Amino acid sequence: MEKITKLGLLCSLVGLAAIYAGAIHVRPSVTPIAKIDNEFIGLKVIISGQVVDLRESNGHLFLTLQDNSDGTMAVPIFSSVRSQLGDSIEMLDEVQVTGEVTLYQGALEVVPEEAGDISIVHSPCLAISSVDNSLLGEPIKVRGVVDKREIVGRGNIILTLSEDGGQLAVFVSSSVAGSSDFPEVHVGYVVQASGWLQMYRNELELQVTRASNIKVIEAE
Amino acid sequence: MFDVLAFTALGVALGIFTGFLPGIHVNNLTPMLLALAVGSAFAPMTLAAAIVAMTITNTFISYIPATFLGAPEPGTELSVLPAHRLLMQGKGYEAIKLTAIGCFGGLLLSAALIWPMLLFIGPAYSAIRPQMHFLLAAVVIVMVALEKSKAGIFWAVAIFLLSGFLGLLSLDTNLIRGDVALMPLLSGLFGVSTLLLSLGNTGSMPEQRIDDGPLEMRRDLKPLFAGTAAGALTGIIPGIGPSQGTVLAQLATRSGGTREFIVSVSGVNTAKALFSFVALYAIGRARSGAAVAVEQLMEVGFRELVFLVGVALFVGGIAVILHMKLGRFAARNIGRLPYRATCIAVIASIVGLTIYYSGLIGLLILATATAIGILPAVVNVKRTHAMGVIMLPCILYFAGLKGSVLAALGL
Numbered sequence: 001m002e003k004i005t006k007l008g009l010l011c012s013l014v015g016l017a018a019i020y021a022g023a024i025h026v027r028p029s030v031t032p033i034a035k036i037d038n039e040f041i042g043l044k045v046i047i048s049g050q051v052v053d054l055r056e057s058n059g060h061l062f063l064t065l066q067d068n069s070d071g072t073m074a075v076p077i078f079s080s081v082r083s084q085l086g087d088s089i090e091m092l093d094e095v096q097v098t099g100e101v102t103l104y105q106g107a108l109e110v111v112p113e114e115a116g117d118i119s120i121v122h123s124p125c126l127a128i129s130s131v132d133n134s135l136l137g138e139p140i141k142v143r144g145v146v147d148k149r150e151i152v153g154r155g156n157i158i159l160t161l162s163e164d165g166g167q168l169a170v171f172v173s174s175s176v177a178g179s180s181d182f183p184e185v186h187v188g189y190v191v192q193a194s195g196w197l198q199m200y201r202n203e204l205e206l207q208v209t210r211a212s213n214i215k216v217i218e219a220e
Numbered sequence: 221m222f223d224v225l226a227f228t229a230l231g232v233a234l235g236i237f238t239g240f241l242p243g244i245h246v247n248n249l250t251p252m253l254l255a256l257a258v259g260s261a262f263a264p265m266t267l268a269a270a271i272v273a274m275t276i277t278n279t280f281i282s283y284i285p286a287t288f289l290g291a292p293e294p295g296t297e298l299s300v301l302p303a304h305r306l307l308m309q310g311k312g313y314e315a316i317k318l319t320a321i322g323c324f325g326g327l328l329l330s331a332a333l334i335w336p337m338l339l340f341i342g343p344a345y346s347a348i349r350p351q352m353h354f355l356l357a358a359v360v361i362v363m364v365a366l367e368k369s370k371a372g373i374f375w376a377v378a379i380f381l382l383s384g385f386l387g388l389l390s391l392d393t394n395l396i397r398g399d400v401a402l403m404p405l406l407s408g409l410f411g412v413s414t415l416l417l418s419l420g421n422t423g424s425m426p427e428q429r430i431d432d433g434p435l436e437m438r439r440d441l442k443p444l445f446a447g448t449a450a451g452a453l454t455g456i457i458p459g460i461g462p463s464q465g466t467v468l469a470q471l472a473t474r475s476g477g478t479r480e481f482i483v484s485v486s487g488v489n490t491a492k493a494l495f496s497f498v499a500l501y502a503i504g505r506a507r508s509g510a511a512v513a514v515e516q517l518m519e520v521g522f523r524e525l526v527f528l529v530g531v532a533l534f535v536g537g538i539a540v541i542l543h544m545k546l547g548r549f550a551a552r553n554i555g556r557l558p559y560r561a562t563c564i565a566v567i568a569s570i571v572g573l574t575i576y577y578s579g580l581i582g583l584l585i586l587a588t589a590t591a592i593g594i595l596p597a598v599v600n601v602k603r604t605h606a607m608g609v610i611m612l613p614c615i616l617y618f619a620g621l622k623g624s625v626l627a628a629l630g631l
Contacts, residue, residue, distance in 0.1 A: 005595065005598045005599055007591075008591045008592070008594040008595045008598065009595065011587070011588070012588055012592045015386075015584060015587055016382065016386060016389070016588060018588075019386070019588060020389055020629075022584075023389050024630055024631065026393065027393075027631060028394055041397070042398055042400070043394045044392075044393070044394050084620065098623075100398075113617065113622065113623065114620050114622065114623050115620075116620075116623040116624065
């Protein structure tokens, strides 16, 4: 019996050492999002990209990250993880996520397990005067004073933000403006808005697609 | 309706298959059923019925190899020794009858208890969730302390840590996909190791007596209740397997004896299987491979839960009869089987399947798990300490320490 005990113990330790060496060899590394396909399901990866969409539901946060490889990846941050997260995540922030690649309802996502799997670098706001046609179709983030607040059509809101002489129209559709988490915004408030830059009747316009993408920085 | 019946029958057939072969687990076959769901005209409900039918049938039938070959699947490992003891007294069929009482009784009782349980599972879970790591750690400490002797406690801790480290390395690194790693891990720790040890038994198989008396559930109510309660607990809390559940139930009820033991451990198993589907509805968490598969197929609301439980009860009725018939057949014929050759064939099939599903890495994991799985028997402590393979990663996860531990290990 003693022989078997020693043999069993020896084999376990040697096996563990070999598995450990193997595991070190295949540590997760930063992977371009476009390269991640079904082969990656069940493996851990590190992805790093810009938050191009952000949605909240039942305390969970659902991000879409885009990186230089032009791939996009869904990253759900469940409420248990989100509550441990010291920092908030905003549109256009640079976020690095370590997590397992899983398939959810036919689409791939990278799921962080704990707050330590997420690191956030806040992106600075763009000066409104520097917003021009070259940014059309891109996500941007700006900050400015609300000069004008108009309601057009059935409850859509157009805010005109100004900063250092530059002006930009921010379009908030009625579905976003009507949602319960859309903040009160009045003329004179300083707000931060993020969204996609588009052209409407020959004018540049920032389209806000989520209520959480409008933040009141200073209320008068 | 017809397709539900057809898929349920398919599930029962697959459950017999996975139950009989110790190396094949329900989890190996669910991907196949899920693949059927993609792009097929079958309603998710029918496929879910197949998965439930397979899980329940597998739970019953897996006691046949556990009893006659001493080859357990995860969850039946604790019943191996007492059932094997009965086998060696020529009472193999009685052991099968006891597992039938336990499995079927546990299924009926847990179905009856779902309604009252639903009222407090949700709130209880949210209350326990933040303290889960303490609860799991307490279970480990109780299990270890039960070894009593100093040497026993030393070995219990060693086996828990070895298997836990193995679990962490296999389930939480990129070496191999976590779900693929489970099979070599569990069949090594609980299957191959036991089979290897029973190869050393040279004793001949005694003549098996077959007692055709009816199943008497009434005298086993106490172990059945204990088993069902433990099963409900383990179906909802992650990381605790049926074996820990049984030991806790025994502690709570102070029941002992071979008969009660086999009944309650098999009751835990079916109750756990059923409650892992209840957990999907009550707390939205999947607590078994089969529940994960059902979750991927459909959203489980109250209506779906009633359907799943209905299928489980329907299948339970069929499975208990199949289990007794097949068990009887096994008892009649076990003497004719070359015992050693059968064990070797089962080991070979586990090794073959491991290589097929998970390659050489899987084989390395299987070998290491087997080496750890041999230790409890030779140093005379409970095999269930090897559940550290799932418990340790779970405790670290709930404590929010998994990332830092992996980082400290350079992973």
